[in-house]
Amino acid sequence: MFANLTNGLDFQAKALLIRAERQRVIASNIANVDTPGYVGRDINFKDAMNEALGTSTSLSVSLSQPSSGNGIPSASNGTTNARHIPLQSQLGTLPGDGGPALGYTPVTQPAMDGNSVDIDRERANFVDNSVRYESTLRFINGTSKTILSAIQGQ
Protein backbone atom coordinates (compact mmCIF):
# COMPACT_ATOMS: atom_id res chain seq x y z
CA MET A 1 0.00 0.00 0.00
CA PHE A 2 2.83 2.32 0.86
CA ALA A 3 4.37 1.61 -2.52
CA ASN A 4 1.21 2.89 -4.19
CA LEU A 5 1.53 6.05 -2.14
CA THR A 6 5.13 6.74 -3.15
CA ASN A 7 5.05 5.53 -6.76
CA GLY A 8 4.28 9.01 -8.04
CA LEU A 9 7.04 10.45 -5.86
CA ASP A 10 9.51 7.88 -7.13
CA PHE A 11 8.88 8.87 -10.73
CA GLN A 12 9.44 12.56 -9.94
CA ALA A 13 12.49 11.77 -7.79
CA LYS A 14 14.14 10.01 -10.73
CA ALA A 15 13.28 12.89 -13.03
CA LEU A 16 14.80 15.31 -10.50
CA LEU A 17 18.03 13.28 -10.31
CA ILE A 18 18.40 13.22 -14.09
CA ARG A 19 17.72 16.97 -14.21
CA ALA A 20 20.41 17.56 -11.57
CA GLU A 21 22.85 15.39 -13.51
CA ARG A 22 22.09 17.25 -16.75
CA GLN A 23 22.56 20.57 -14.95
CA ARG A 24 26.02 19.41 -13.96
CA VAL A 25 26.93 18.35 -17.50
CA ILE A 26 25.80 21.70 -18.93
CA ALA A 27 27.77 23.55 -16.23
CA SER A 28 30.86 21.60 -17.32
CA ASN A 29 30.25 22.60 -20.94
CA ILE A 30 29.95 26.28 -19.97
CA ALA A 31 33.09 26.04 -17.83
CA ASN A 32 35.07 24.58 -20.76
CA VAL A 33 33.84 26.98 -23.43
CA ASP A 34 37.42 28.28 -23.99
CA THR A 35 39.28 24.98 -23.63
CA PRO A 36 40.90 23.83 -26.90
CA GLY A 37 39.76 20.38 -28.01
CA TYR A 38 36.93 20.06 -25.48
CA VAL A 39 33.91 18.16 -26.79
CA GLY A 40 30.50 19.16 -25.40
CA ARG A 41 28.47 16.49 -23.58
CA ASP A 42 24.75 16.24 -22.93
CA ILE A 43 22.11 13.89 -21.52
CA ASN A 44 19.10 12.79 -23.55
CA PHE A 45 16.40 13.16 -20.89
CA LYS A 46 13.92 10.83 -22.59
CA ASP A 47 16.41 7.98 -22.93
CA ALA A 48 17.74 8.46 -19.40
CA MET A 49 14.21 8.45 -17.97
CA ASN A 50 13.28 5.31 -19.93
CA GLU A 51 16.41 3.62 -18.66
CA ALA A 52 15.73 4.67 -15.07
CA LEU A 53 12.13 3.48 -15.13
CA GLY A 54 12.90 0.25 -17.00
CA THR A 55 15.53 -0.86 -14.51
CA SER A 56 13.52 0.18 -11.46
CA THR A 57 10.70 -2.30 -12.18
CA SER A 58 13.14 -5.20 -12.40
CA LEU A 59 14.81 -3.91 -9.21
CA SER A 60 11.58 -3.94 -7.21
CA VAL A 61 10.92 -7.52 -8.34
CA SER A 62 14.29 -8.65 -7.03
CA LEU A 63 13.77 -6.66 -3.81
CA SER A 64 10.51 -8.43 -2.99
CA GLN A 65 12.17 -11.86 -3.06
CA PRO A 66 13.16 -13.22 0.38
CA SER A 67 16.88 -13.34 1.19
CA SER A 68 18.92 -16.53 1.53
CA GLY A 69 17.97 -16.85 5.23
CA ASN A 70 21.38 -17.94 6.56
CA GLY A 71 21.59 -14.99 8.95
CA ILE A 72 23.93 -12.93 6.80
CA PRO A 73 22.36 -9.57 5.99
CA SER A 74 21.88 -9.35 2.28
CA ALA A 75 23.24 -6.15 0.87
CA SER A 76 20.45 -5.68 -1.64
CA ASN A 77 17.51 -5.23 0.71
CA GLY A 78 18.90 -5.41 4.26
CA THR A 79 16.70 -8.31 5.44
CA THR A 80 17.99 -11.22 7.55
CA ASN A 81 14.72 -13.13 7.92
CA ALA A 82 12.26 -14.36 5.33
CA ARG A 83 9.46 -12.53 7.14
CA HIS A 84 11.23 -9.17 7.15
CA ILE A 85 9.71 -6.51 4.97
CA PRO A 86 12.38 -5.63 2.39
CA LEU A 87 13.58 -2.04 2.25
CA GLN A 88 12.18 -0.12 -0.66
CA SER A 89 15.38 1.81 -1.06
CA GLN A 90 15.24 2.52 -4.77
CA LEU A 91 13.51 5.84 -4.19
CA GLY A 92 15.77 8.61 -5.42
CA THR A 93 18.45 6.39 -6.93
CA LEU A 94 19.41 5.90 -10.53
CA PRO A 95 20.46 2.61 -12.10
CA GLY A 96 24.15 2.11 -12.81
CA ASP A 97 27.03 3.69 -10.92
CA GLY A 98 28.03 6.29 -13.51
CA GLY A 99 24.61 7.95 -13.77
CA PRO A 100 22.70 8.39 -17.02
CA ALA A 101 24.49 7.76 -20.32
CA LEU A 102 26.23 10.81 -21.77
CA GLY A 103 25.97 11.81 -25.41
CA TYR A 104 27.73 14.47 -27.42
CA THR A 105 26.31 17.82 -28.43
CA PRO A 106 25.94 18.41 -32.17
CA VAL A 107 28.54 20.73 -33.69
CA THR A 108 26.83 23.70 -35.30
CA GLN A 109 29.76 26.05 -35.82
CA PRO A 110 33.13 24.25 -35.73
CA ALA A 111 35.90 26.20 -34.03
CA MET A 112 39.56 26.39 -35.03
CA ASP A 113 40.69 24.94 -31.69
CA GLY A 114 38.47 21.84 -31.90
CA ASN A 115 36.05 23.01 -29.18
CA SER A 116 32.49 21.94 -30.00
CA VAL A 117 30.61 23.97 -27.33
CA ASP A 118 28.06 26.51 -28.59
CA ILE A 119 27.75 28.91 -25.67
CA ASP A 120 24.36 30.33 -26.71
CA ARG A 121 22.82 26.88 -26.96
CA GLU A 122 24.36 25.83 -23.66
CA ARG A 123 22.94 28.89 -21.90
CA ALA A 124 19.52 28.16 -23.37
CA ASN A 125 19.79 24.50 -22.30
CA PHE A 126 20.87 25.59 -18.84
CA VAL A 127 17.88 27.89 -18.33
CA ASP A 128 15.51 25.29 -19.83
CA ASN A 129 16.87 22.61 -17.50
CA SER A 130 16.60 24.94 -14.47
CA VAL A 131 12.92 25.63 -15.16
CA ARG A 132 12.19 21.92 -15.62
CA TYR A 133 14.09 21.10 -12.44
CA GLU A 134 11.97 23.62 -10.53
CA SER A 135 8.74 22.31 -12.03
CA THR A 136 9.70 18.77 -10.98
CA LEU A 137 10.31 20.12 -7.49
CA ARG A 138 6.82 21.65 -7.51
CA PHE A 139 5.30 18.33 -8.56
CA ILE A 140 7.08 16.63 -5.66
CA ASN A 141 5.93 19.30 -3.24
CA GLY A 142 2.35 19.00 -4.52
CA THR A 143 2.37 15.21 -4.21
CA SER A 144 3.80 15.29 -0.70
CA LYS A 145 1.25 17.93 0.36
CA THR A 146 -1.54 15.73 -1.04
CA ILE A 147 -0.25 12.69 0.84
CA LEU A 148 0.12 14.71 4.05
CA SER A 149 -3.39 16.09 3.87
CA ALA A 150 -4.71 12.57 3.17
CA ILE A 151 -2.86 11.29 6.27
CA GLN A 152 -4.10 14.08 8.48
CA GLY A 153 -7.61 13.91 7.09
CA GLN A 154 -8.38 17.50 7.94
Add this chain to the structure above:
Amino acid sequence: MSMFSIFNVSGSAISSQSQRLNVVASNLANADAVAGPDGQGYKARQVIFETVPMGTEASAGVRVSAIKESNEPLKRVHNPGHPSADADGYVTQSNVNPVEEMVNMISASRSYQNNVEVMNTAKTLLLKTLQMGQ
Protein backbone atom coordinates in the same frame (compact mmCIF):
# COMPACT_ATOMS: atom_id res chain seq x y z
CA MET B 1 24.28 15.45 -3.78
CA SER B 2 25.53 15.67 -7.31
CA MET B 3 24.66 19.32 -7.93
CA PHE B 4 27.20 20.49 -5.35
CA SER B 5 30.00 19.72 -7.79
CA ILE B 6 28.69 22.50 -10.06
CA PHE B 7 30.36 24.87 -7.61
CA ASN B 8 33.69 23.10 -8.15
CA VAL B 9 33.31 23.08 -11.93
CA SER B 10 32.22 26.71 -12.24
CA GLY B 11 34.69 27.75 -9.54
CA SER B 12 37.58 26.25 -11.52
CA ALA B 13 36.37 28.09 -14.63
CA ILE B 14 36.06 31.37 -12.72
CA SER B 15 39.58 31.11 -11.34
CA SER B 16 40.98 30.17 -14.77
CA GLN B 17 39.20 33.08 -16.44
CA SER B 18 40.42 35.50 -13.79
CA GLN B 19 43.96 34.26 -14.38
CA ARG B 20 43.44 34.93 -18.09
CA LEU B 21 42.19 38.42 -17.21
CA ASN B 22 45.29 38.91 -15.10
CA VAL B 23 47.57 37.96 -18.00
CA VAL B 24 45.66 40.35 -20.28
CA ALA B 25 46.18 43.12 -17.72
CA SER B 26 49.94 42.43 -17.66
CA ASN B 27 50.08 42.45 -21.45
CA LEU B 28 48.18 45.73 -21.72
CA ALA B 29 50.28 47.33 -18.99
CA ASN B 30 53.46 46.37 -20.85
CA ALA B 31 52.17 47.23 -24.34
CA ASP B 32 54.58 50.16 -24.67
CA ALA B 33 57.45 48.75 -22.64
CA VAL B 34 60.85 49.27 -24.20
CA ALA B 35 63.49 46.54 -24.31
CA GLY B 36 66.22 46.73 -21.69
CA PRO B 37 69.96 46.85 -22.36
CA ASP B 38 69.94 43.10 -23.25
CA GLY B 39 67.56 43.78 -26.17
CA GLN B 40 64.91 41.43 -24.77
CA GLY B 41 61.57 43.26 -24.71
CA TYR B 42 58.36 42.14 -23.01
CA LYS B 43 56.67 39.27 -24.87
CA ALA B 44 52.89 38.95 -24.81
CA ARG B 45 51.66 36.05 -22.68
CA GLN B 46 48.78 33.67 -23.35
CA VAL B 47 47.10 31.22 -20.98
CA ILE B 48 46.53 27.63 -22.16
CA PHE B 49 43.32 26.04 -20.85
CA GLU B 50 43.03 22.34 -20.08
CA THR B 51 40.08 20.16 -19.00
CA VAL B 52 40.26 18.60 -15.52
CA PRO B 53 38.02 15.56 -14.88
CA MET B 54 36.32 15.97 -11.50
CA GLY B 55 35.27 12.57 -10.20
CA THR B 56 32.68 11.48 -12.73
CA GLU B 57 32.41 11.79 -16.48
CA ALA B 58 29.62 14.32 -16.10
CA SER B 59 31.68 17.04 -14.41
CA ALA B 60 34.65 18.51 -16.18
CA GLY B 61 36.44 21.50 -14.70
CA VAL B 62 39.09 23.64 -16.32
CA ARG B 63 42.53 24.83 -15.31
CA VAL B 64 45.37 26.86 -16.73
CA SER B 65 47.99 24.29 -17.78
CA ALA B 66 50.64 26.77 -18.92
CA ILE B 67 51.31 30.42 -19.64
CA LYS B 68 53.16 30.68 -22.95
CA GLU B 69 55.02 33.64 -24.43
CA SER B 70 54.09 34.81 -27.90
CA ASN B 71 56.57 34.04 -30.70
CA GLU B 72 55.79 37.13 -32.72
CA PRO B 73 58.75 39.39 -33.49
CA LEU B 74 59.25 42.37 -31.20
CA LYS B 75 58.09 45.72 -32.54
CA ARG B 76 60.88 47.99 -33.84
CA VAL B 77 60.13 51.70 -34.01
CA HIS B 78 62.40 54.26 -35.67
CA ASN B 79 63.09 56.88 -32.99
CA PRO B 80 66.73 58.06 -33.06
CA GLY B 81 66.21 60.53 -30.21
CA HIS B 82 65.16 57.82 -27.76
CA PRO B 83 67.75 56.99 -25.06
CA SER B 84 67.31 53.24 -25.77
CA ALA B 85 67.74 53.56 -29.55
CA ASP B 86 70.33 51.25 -31.15
CA ALA B 87 73.01 52.22 -33.67
CA ASP B 88 70.45 52.41 -36.53
CA GLY B 89 68.09 54.58 -34.48
CA TYR B 90 65.54 51.82 -33.80
CA VAL B 91 63.86 51.22 -30.44
CA THR B 92 62.74 47.66 -29.62
CA GLN B 93 59.32 47.46 -27.97
CA SER B 94 57.08 44.65 -26.70
CA ASN B 95 55.15 42.50 -29.22
CA VAL B 96 51.77 43.08 -27.50
CA ASN B 97 48.87 43.76 -29.87
CA PRO B 98 46.49 45.95 -27.81
CA VAL B 99 43.48 45.22 -30.05
CA GLU B 100 43.93 41.46 -29.62
CA GLU B 101 44.29 41.94 -25.89
CA MET B 102 41.07 43.96 -25.64
CA VAL B 103 39.18 41.22 -27.48
CA ASN B 104 40.74 38.65 -25.16
CA MET B 105 39.66 40.74 -22.17
CA ILE B 106 36.03 40.96 -23.32
CA SER B 107 35.94 37.22 -24.02
CA ALA B 108 37.39 36.44 -20.57
CA SER B 109 34.98 38.72 -18.74
CA ARG B 110 31.96 37.26 -20.60
CA SER B 111 33.04 33.72 -19.75
CA TYR B 112 33.54 34.79 -16.14
CA GLN B 113 30.02 36.28 -16.00
CA ASN B 114 28.56 33.13 -17.54
CA ASN B 115 30.06 30.95 -14.85
CA VAL B 116 28.95 33.27 -12.05
CA GLU B 117 25.44 33.00 -13.48
CA VAL B 118 25.67 29.19 -13.53
CA MET B 119 26.76 29.18 -9.88
CA ASN B 120 23.90 31.48 -8.89
CA THR B 121 21.34 29.28 -10.64
CA ALA B 122 22.75 26.14 -9.04
CA LYS B 123 22.57 27.85 -5.64
CA THR B 124 18.93 28.87 -6.18
CA LEU B 125 18.00 25.33 -7.25
CA LEU B 126 19.75 23.79 -4.25
CA LEU B 127 17.98 26.20 -1.88
CA LYS B 128 14.63 25.32 -3.48
CA THR B 129 15.49 21.63 -3.05
CA LEU B 130 16.15 22.28 0.64
CA GLN B 131 12.62 23.65 0.97
CA MET B 132 11.12 20.51 -0.60
CA GLY B 133 8.01 19.27 1.22
CA GLN B 134 7.45 22.45 3.23
